[in-house]
Amino acid sequence: MSAPRAITTLALAALVTLPLCAAPAAAEAAPDYTITADPAAKGAAIDDTMYGIFFEDINFAADGGIYAELVRNRSFEFLPVDNRDYHGLTAWSPAATGGGKGTLKTVNGDARLNERNRTYLELGLANPAGGAYGVTNSGYNTGIALQEGKSYDFSVWARSDASGGTPLTISLHSEAGAALAQPVTLQVQGDTWTKYTGTFTATATTDAARLSVLGAGSGTVRLDMVSLFPRDTFKGRANGLRKDLAEKVAALNPGFVRFPGGCIVNVNSHYGYDASSNWERARSYQWKDTVGPVETRATNANFWGYNQSYGLGYFEYFQFAEDVGAMPLPVVPALLTGCGQNRATEDEALLQRHIQDTLDLIEFANGPVTSTWGKLRADMGHPEPFGLTHIGVGNEENLPTEYARNFVKFRDAIKAKHPDIVVISNSGPDDQGFVFDEHWKNNRANDVDMVDEHYYNSPAWFLQNNARYDSYDRNGPKVFLGEYASLDNKLFNGLAEAAFMTGLERNADVVKMASYAPLLANVDHVQWRPDMIWFDNDQSWGSASYEVQKLMMNNVGDRVVPTRASGKVAKPKPITGAVGLSTWATSAKYDDVKVTGTDGATLFADDFNDGNDEGWTNLAGRGAWSAADGTYTQSDVGAENTLVRGPVLNAENYDISLKATKTAGREGFLIGFGVKDSDNYYWWNLGGWNNTRSVVEKASGGAKETLFAKEGHSIETGRTYDVKIEVRGGKVKLFLDGQLWGEFADDAVTEPFAQVVTKDEATGDLIVKVVNAQDTPAVTKVDLGAVRVKNKAQMTVISGDPLAHNTRSAQPVEPVTSTIRGIAPTFTRTFAPNSVTVIRIATK
Missing domain, CATH: 2.60.120.260 (Galactose-binding domain-like)
Incomplete structure (x- = not known):
């Protein structure tokens, strides 16, 4: 299956690996890129915890996944509160x-x-x-x-x-x-x-x-x-973990394990806070529910729509981290809903109880066997402390002010008793925007240790943001990138993530930890994509991102070698395409759609007075669209993610104007621009998320990312809005009823070439990591400076069709390792198209 691809990879990789002094014909051509290292300069130290894993019980990752129990609903606790289709005899x-x-x-x-x-x-x-x-x-x-x-x-x-x-x-x-x-x-x-x-x-x-x-x-x-x-089971543990899945996680060589979430950490927004022992109600994830003999543990309604047994509990998480040589990093609820919800507790007694629970958790992890919770740990089979050093408070909260208030109370209580514990704050669910900025302002003002950032974006975003952390304050809070992924599981996604990781390593003085998410997905029970490791009940396989993560995580190094890179310069792409109309769980009508050039020429117009929708294409195939009574209406309130497109336009500078009216439903309406097809477009989502916020999203290859957002912005039913969108290349202004509503730029350059050089202090190896995320080879001159190196090196390459992805029946994306020769302090190498390459060079 993989042999022909492996031969091709090796043949491409071996095209040129020669000292510059050899000067054969192929080496005489000017290189596409140059990497110049300065080994005498002291780069940032890279912590052993640079890369780790994030585990959340999503996609049946625990029960039916890594927790090895084979009986489903073993204690007959399934209830409609978990899932409306559940009952005590489910399964x-x-x-x-x-x-x-x-x-x-x-x-x-x-x-x-x-x-x-x-x-x-x-x-x-x-x-x-x-x-x-x-x-x-x-x-x-x-x-x-x-x-x-x-x-x-x-x-x-x-x-x-x-x-x-x-x-x-x-x-x-x-x-x-x-x-x-x-x-x-x-x-x-x-x-x-x-x-x-x-x-x-x-x-x-x-x-x-x-x-x-x-x-x-x-x-x-x-x-x-x-x-x-x-x-x-893994390591032969009683009440243990499924061996093949745990071994795949261990093969990543993680520096930390973040657990148990994620959104399940937050208070379950559907059922509220429950300070009592009413186990028939769902509540936030509370660690004390998950320890002790398994028959005494509670079960709970999982945030992701099923039951979680807590057979895999806090003791097992700590034990697993120890078994794979990783630092444990638990996250406790901050008493806000988070994850798209906007609610905070006003119950001070409840908040104080959770703060005490957190102090008790530290005692469970680190306390002596003579302490209350240290004794429980010992009774469960682990008298030695687990060595907890980091703890997170909260996850993706949308209320920065309320979160900061609660976080400081947690942090101060923890530091009073455990001054050496690193207490981690967060910055909400996005990589930018008002909530993100407010969180960071509060985090700086409160002098927090570390901030947990989360974002899921398109591959293009990751290729555009390799330098994201170059400008972060070196003296401010450190960054924990607790959740990130590009939104698919193809090889190209893995390459984009690898390119971004080179930027994380180059900024290892700011970015101290990072973990891809989610980790696991049961192929028959998926709530979220993408995912790193896929499985059914007897097989497991790593995604393309898994193979890339494993390659990068096993070749980190201990210190950054400063480098400069130069070469082909990419150009920003303008926003071109058609106008689009959409609804989501809402009916709406549109009128007087017009696209004009900056010279005033009409590029497209439709007032629907003729009663037909000629020129419009239903890209999504959803919704009940019809032209009647001088408007274009989508009347199916239940239809989600609809999208119709006008004729394709090639203009780079243009204005879109129209009238839009929500007639019924739970959200607002969406105006598309730069629409190419059902997977590639921009849209202004007015009144999304149950009519609680309005955002601009960009879809690339079906994956959406947020470019601009306003929280608390809603759309009124029955009111007609005048909408105008001005596009100038990659810059956009948005007008609502004649007033400037917002503006943004999407003109960042997509850089397909990325690199980092690090040093393994134990072996003296220089580790050269290069990502070439384009369809052409990258001829690259590598200048390592005044170092003595051995002539041969070990090289591992992952390359292939950028659309390739691993499945249950075939895994075309896999690493190929070989020994290469011709290494010198300065050498030229041709990096294969759509590849990530790691070269370990031994120094003399």
Whole structure:
């Protein structure tokens, strides 16, 4: 599959690697780019924690993912509060053998296992002789994954009111009933909760097994925490992690593990704050819910629309970080909703409780075994401290003032008892805009240690912003880039991210940590794209971004070698294309659409008085668009992400004017410009996000990024607005009802060539990293200065079709490593089209 591509990569990579003095014909041509290093200058030190991972339970990343439990809804706690389609028997179905009969129901009653594990299964058995009745679990995805010859540990908590007890038969079988292991038999005795265990050895390999638990005899038997774990977990841990996924994470060589989120850290905006022990209501992620024996832990409604069991809890997160040699970095809620919501608690007592919970968390991680929470850590099997040094407070809050107020209270309380702990603030959900600026102003004013920035943008943005951190204040708060990704999983996305990472490394005195996000995605349960590692219930594969991240993260170096780069200069591209009209969960009508050049000439006009929509194309194929009564109307209130386009225009300087009226629905309306197709356009989204904000977004290859935003801006129903957009090359002014509403520029240059040189202090190696994110080779002169180097070096290249992406059935994006010769203090190399290259050069 990959051999022909590998040969091509090596052939391209080997085109030129010669000292300049050799001067063959190919080396005489002027290089496209030059990299000049200054090894005598002392560049920034790069911390061991420069790159790490961010774990959030999104895309079924925990249950059904890296948490190795094979039984879905093991404690019958699924509820409509998690997902409207859920109920206590989700993933379970009735089962019987030998004419077995009975009843089953989930119960939240006085006989519960404990106060946090409240719901259990009650089987009313009425079996004839030889019969058995119970339930079957279907696992995740296609079923339960088994490997022939491997061991699987079963456990269940049970109680029976039958005088002689209740025999249980537990079996692993195919959906059709064929046995896949020797059954386990147990005898449940007594009407008090007791844990019963057994072990299976799989007799076949499958990804579609079922687990059945059947009771014989009569009477009532209650079951809870029905569990099946592979014996072969990562590092052999009990209650451990799925081995193949954890190993892929470990292969990244992460310097830190940020957990447990993400948006799930914030208070669940749908259900509010819950300071009580009412476990039937969703609440924010609270670490104390997730520690201690797994049968005593709560479950909770996940922000992303499903149930999270907390089997993977804070102890397991700390343990995993230790197992992969990474620094733990927990994030606690700041008592604001965040993640697109705008609400903060006014309950001071609740805030103080969360601050105390955070102090208790530090004690759990670092305290002596004689302390309350240090003893719990020891009781769970880890008497030694975990060595916590960093902690984050909050995630992507949209209320800078309220967040700063809460953050300072957390920070001051933590510093009073633990002055060496680095307390991390944040800057909201975007890379720019009012919220971002206000957060940073507050962070500087409050002298915070570090600021967590998040952004998800197009590949073009990353190629345009390689120098983003060049201008940051060297004496201000440090940066933790806690979440970033370019919005797709193709090779070109990985290249854009690699190019950006060279800028992060060159600014390692400001950017102290960075992590791609999200980390994991179950292919059958995806809430967010892109993602680094994909999986189903028995396979896993790294995306193109995973392969690039792994290459960069395993070749960081300890210190930056200052460099200068020169070469071909790209030019900014003007905003050209058609005018567009759109709605999102709203009906709206448009009139008097006109596009004029700066000379006053009409380039396009439509007043819809003729009752037809000729000249308009429904790019999205959604919505009910019709021209009638002198307007162009989209009447389907339920239609989302609609888009119609006028005729294609090539003008670089033009004005768009029109009238727009929202007629019904929950949002406003959207005006497109520079529209090329359904994946490439700009639009002014007036009254988006449930009519709470208005933004300008740019779509590139289907991925959208925000260019300008106003919070709290809404659109009135029934009011006609005069809209005007002035485009001058890459500069845009926006007018609403004759008043300047905003302006922005999208004229940054997309730079396809990026580089950084670092030094490995332990080996003396110089590490040259070059990204060539264009369709042509990049002939490059590399001048390492006055250093003595060995003639040969190790080179690893990832290259190929920029649209290539890895899937379950094929992984065309992979690294190719070779030994190259002809290395000298100054040499010329041709870097392959659409490639990231790492050359490790040994010094003498």
